[in-house]
Amino acid sequence: MATPNELTAMRRAIAISAQGLGTTSPNPPVGCVILDRDGVPVGEGYHLRKGDHHAEVNALTAAGERAEGGTAVVTLEPCNHHGRTPPCRQALIDAKVSRVLMAVMDPTSRGEGGATVLGQAGIEVERGVLEQEALLVLGPWLHSLRTGRPHITWAYTAGADEDHGDQVVTELRRTHDLVIRRDGGIEEGVPGGHGEGAFRVPVRPLGGEPAKALIALAEAGARTVLMGGSSNKVARLLADVVDRLIIDVPGTQPSFSLTDPGAESVVPGGFWLTDVKPSGSHVRLTAERVTQDQ
Secondary structure: OHHHHHHHHHHHHHHHHHOOOOOOOOOOOOEEEOOOOOOHHHHHHOOOOOOOHHHHHHHHHHHHHHHHOOOEEEEEOOOOOOOOOHEEEEEHOOOOOOEEEEEOOOOOOOOOOOOHHHHHHHOOEEOOOHHHHHHHHHHHHHHHHHHOOOOEEEEEEEOOOOOHHHHHHOOOHHHEEEEEEEOOEEEEEEOOOOOOOOOOOOOOOOOOHHHHHHHHHHHHOOOEEEEOOOOHHHHHHHHHHEEEEEEEEOOOOOOOOOOOOOOOOOOOEEEEEEEEEOOOEEEEEEEOOOOOOE
């Protein structure tokens, strides 16, 4: 059972993991916090881009010798294979931590899995710690693995206020691999943010067939795609596979007469609201596509 200190550390790991959104793909955005023998945080780290050190190694480097006998709190099961970097489970074993807490199990884990190997090395392992909270960051990456295509967000302003729609994209692009502008242009969410050879921007146009467009986006290495503007032709092409809507609704007076019969239908069918909050002169709605298990 995770202690209060460990739960606090996991939430910290989740928070810092989000700093890798938009640059880690095709790798996952992961965070890690190291606690010493007394449960005091002594190091933390997150994964920035493919080819760079993973979260666990960055956190262990920061902790140094204080990691020995301590606890590693990580948002995703430590990797068990040697890719561009050595396996993280071995770094934890070599650091002589006594306990590892993980939120989400890694479906790409090879062989016996990092958690199993850690256990075989005599390290206490606890799985599923704050899993649902960690999925706030890791969910789109897992969705991409499951579907074989990027997780797609469409952001626009109700009423086709395109200038404000561009502002929405500016605010959100940092957390997405690719941005598709309303004119069809495609660019990195963070220009030059991905690892060398790990990512490329598709050559426009994507074409008029949704399946081929999705393949082109997936082959780029993208796990997340942001489309902006209500008149975005690519967004309308991919409307049936959009996973998340972010809609800015212009503010009104406390008493407001409806002159547009369609004004009440802000969120289209097939989606459910997950967040509502004021944003400047607008109200920002976030809606997720309804799936069979919801």
